[in-house]
Amino acid sequence: MKRYAVVVAGGGLVGTATALALARLGLATALLERRAAPLPEAAWDTRIYAINPGSQAFLEKLGAWQRLDAARLQAVYRMDVRGDAGGLLRLDSYESGVERLATILESARLQQALLDAAQAEPLLDVLCPAALAGVDWQPAPVLTLEDGSELQCELLVAADGADSPLRARAGIAASITPYRQLGVVANFACERPHRGTAFQWFLGESVLAWLPLPGRRMSMVWSAPEAPAEELLALDAAALAQRVQEAGGARLGSLELLTPAAGFPLRLIRPEKIFRPGFVLAGDAAHGVHPLAGQGVNLGFGDAEALAEVLAARGRAACGDPLLLARHARRRREPVAAMQSMTHGLYHLFAAQIPGAGALRNGGLSLMNQLGPVKSQLIHHALIS
Ligand SMILES: Cc1cc2nc3c(=O)[nH]c(=O)nc-3n(C[C@H](O)[C@H](O)[C@H](O)COP(=O)(O)OP(=O)(O)OC[C@H]3O[C@@H](n4cnc5c(N)ncnc54)[C@H](O)[C@@H]3O)c2cc1C
Numbered sequence: 001m002k003r004y005a006v007v008v009a010g011g012g013l014v015g016t017a018t019a020l021a022l023a024r025l026g027l028a029t030a031l032l033e034r035r036a037a038p039l040p041e042a043a044w045d046t047r048i049y050a051i052n053p054g055s056q057a058f059l060e061k062l063g064a065w066q067r068l069d070a071a072r073l074q075a076v077y078r079m080d081v082r083g084d085a086g087g088l089l090r091l092d093s094y095e096s097g098v099e100r101l102a103t104i105l106e107s108a109r110l111q112q113a114l115l116d117a118a119q120a121e122p123l124l125d126v127l128c129p130a131a132l133a134g135v136d137w138q139p140a141p142v143l144t145l146e147d148g149s150e151l152q153c154e155l156l157v158a159a160d161g162a163d164s165p166l167r168a169r170a171g172i173a174a175s176i177t178p179y180r181q182l183g184v185v186a187n188f189a190c191e192r193p194h195r196g197t198a199f200q201w202f203l204g205e206s207v208l209a210w211l212p213l214p215g216r217r218m219s220m221v222w223s224a225p226e227a228p229a230e231e232l233l234a235l236d237a238a239a240l241a242q243r244v245q246e247a248g249g250a251r252l253g254s255l256e257l258l259t260p261a262a263g264f265p266l267r268l269i270r271p272e273k274i275f276r277p278g279f280v281l282a283g284d285a286a287h288g289v290h291p292l293a294g295q296g297v298n299l300g301f302g303d304a305e306a307l308a309e310v311l312a313a314r315g316r317a318a319c320g321d322p323l324l325l326a327r328h329a330r331r332r333r334e335p336v337a338a339m340q341s342m343t344h345g346l347y348h349l350f351a352a353q354i355p356g357a358g359a360l361r362n363g364g365l366s367l368m369n370q371l372g373p374v375k376s377q378l379i380h381h382a383l384i385s
Contacts, residue, residue, distance in 0.1 A: 004028045005319050007153040009132055009166055014283030014300030015159030016114040020062050021308035023124035034131035037111045044187045045106035046259045048219045050294040052102050055301040067113035074214045075100040077196035084202050104211050141278050155319035156279050162269055164285035174271040182229035183291050184222045186261035191253025207292045208247050233263050274329050278320030287336045290343040306331045
């Protein structure tokens with residue numbers, strides 16, 4: 001039986017970053033992924049992320065950021081957030097004294113950069129394709145893979161996504177609240193330059209975001225109730241471009257669809273706890289948030305970094321020591337709860353159809369826009385930290 005200090009199950013962005021960060025501490029680590037990620041293509045990936053500067057610094061430390069093609073990265077310098085009745089909040093990196101608010105990149109390219117860094121790491125075994133078939137928890141986790149091989153570890157990290165089969169296997173219940181919405185994503189060529197501006201519109205029950213891509217291109221995330229979202233997905237290329245252009249007041253002139261639209265179900269996921277002895281959740285397995293703040297994967301990188309810091313200071317304790325994992329869970333509670341409350345609260349504030357709610361939410365956005373220190377705080381808490 002092969003023995004490791006840590007086994008990470010799930011080789012998505014968060015699992016790969018976690019395995020890499022832990023192996024860099026000198027811990028013998030295995031990363032299990034059941035299917036190989038598709039290789040990046042020349043066409044623009046529909047799955048894109050707004051990576052905040054905190055996550056960027058972490059990815060640089062892991063040696064993954066340096067492997068990205070700079071020509072496929074786009075800095076976000078400004079963000080225009082508009083309410084459904086004239087409210088406007090404008091966040092600006094220059095005004096707030098930061099170099100950029102975020103960097104937009106493609107999922108498959110970041111996945112490949114992380115995987116390349118992982119494969120170059122001597123203490124990290126990347127096992128792919130490899131899927132877990134069973135876990136015996138006592139006294140330390142013993143994992144059986146589908147090919148019958150067995151691994152033993154001090155700590156099993158479940159980074160196996162929002163539906164996390166391992167979370168259920170570990171007996172950790174999760175409250176899953178579907179927003180009954182789909183996030184519809186697609187990339188467009190645009191007539192006018194975006195100058196590094198991200199746009200977001202709260203349109204009653206839906207939230208439309210345009211994130212800048214290099215050149216005259218942008219990536220859309222339109223979070224909408226299921227029925228209108230399905231309608232968007234059924235439109236042909238020209239009709240979808242026209243609809244998106246109109247919904248955004250033609251801010252970037254006329255649009256042309258570059259990649260077919262895809263839809264993702266949106267859920268708020270809150271597990272009752274994130275660890276048990278020898279076991280911890282990370283990434284979407286540990287928390288699901290509405291994508292309106294574009295922070296899901298950033299929260300996951302925060303999990304990876306925090307776990308590495310706690311394990312670096314473990315002294316003689318085993319990696320799966322419940323006291324260590326409790327320390328990690330305490331550190332993650334506040335940032336995760338803050339992000340879930342903010343995105344959930346904003347979603348409900350803008351979806352509310354009660355009298356007076358419109359004036360309150362639009363007035364609130366415009367008021368925030370007048371308050372320099374509040375805006376700087378918002379940038380530091382929501383986008384950077
Ligand atoms: C429409 C939309 C837009 C979004 N936009 C943004 C954004 O702009 N910025 C942002 O930060 N976040 C965004 N998010 C959130 C982001 O996509 C997720 O937070 C992130 O992908 C989670 O990564 P993960 O590694 O935790 O999970 P996943 O990406 O789900 O990876 C889990 C991995 O585990 C593997 N796996 C599962 N079970 C097993 C098993 N038994 N054995 C081995 N492997 C297994 C799977 O194959 C998979 O590779 C968005 C989400 C949506 C829906």
